[in-house]
Amino acid sequence: GQNIDQPTEMTATEGAIVQINCTYQTSGFNGLFWYQQHAGEAPTFLSYNVLDGLEEKGRFSSFLSRSKGYSYLLLKELQMKDSASYLCAVTGNNRLAFGKGNQVVVIP
Amino acid sequence: NAGVTQTPKFQVLKTGQSMTLQCAQDMNHEYMSWYRQDPGMGLRLIHYSVGAGITDQGEVPNGYNVSRSTTEDFPLRLLSAAPSQTSVYFCASSRQGAGYEQYFGPGTRLTVT
Numbered sequence: 365g366q367n368i369d370q371p372t373e374m375t376a377t378e379g380a381i382v383q384i385n386c387t388y389q390t391s392g393f394n395g396l397f398w399y400q401q402h403a404g405e406a407p408t409f410l411s412y413n414v415l416d417g418l419e420e421k422g423r424f425s426s427f428l429s430r431s432k433g434y435s436y437l438l439l440k441e442l443q444m445k446d447s448a449s450y451l452c453a454v455t456g457n458n459r460l461a462f463g464k465g466n467q468v469v470v471i472p
Numbered sequence: 473n474a475g476v477t478q479t480p481k482f483q484v485l486k487t488g489q490s491m492t493l494q495c496a497q498d499m500n501h502e503y504m505s506w507y508r509q510d511p512g513m514g515l516r517l518i519h520y521s522v523g524a525g526i527t528d529q530g531e532v533p534n535g536y537n538v539s540r541s542t543t544e545d546f547p548l549r550l551l552s553a554a555p556s557q558t559s560v561y562f563c564a565s566s567r568q569g570a571g572y573e574q575y576f577g578p579g580t581r582l583t584v585t
Contacts, residue, residue: 394570397573397574405579406576406577406578407562407574408576409574409575412571412573414571451514451515453515455570456570458520458522458528458569458571459520459530459531459570460505460517460574462507462514462515462516464513464514465514
């Protein structure tokens, strides 16, 4: 089975940096995804980590430690449009299991 | 490319009614899946398919059937709707499997009264 844990909500100021954590326990781990979901919309892909370490893509970076069952998503230079839910998902045995998501609210 | 399309966008059913949620993709993706999303629960996998003719159960399959007769289409059937099936349903597809970027449809908001 899979157990994926994310904090539920955080508020941050425009221009700031925010780190969203995800811990997981799973059998048959292949990789970890981060998706962004705006209210009322479908999730969209942000990043995929298979190996340990940091992957940087513009203002977004994602880190994975397989031995610790831990990942984080780093959002830099926050913009109002970054207000959304951020979903962590682990893949294994050809299935994708999502955490409950972390709601980020960006304030001016 | 239209990507992943879902119909209908909204649906209201009475308890006991049956219906089919449609999902189609035009990207020639092998892997397709259905999720439901409920407040506080995140996305939960209902059924998935690794290719035409092959389907498998996910985390919450009870009360739902699927089939995959073509690469493009992956309909989800509710056999006898129950209020517990009130949810937002997302269909997704990817090139080859769960370890590839999933492309999500816009979702179907279903209410069962």
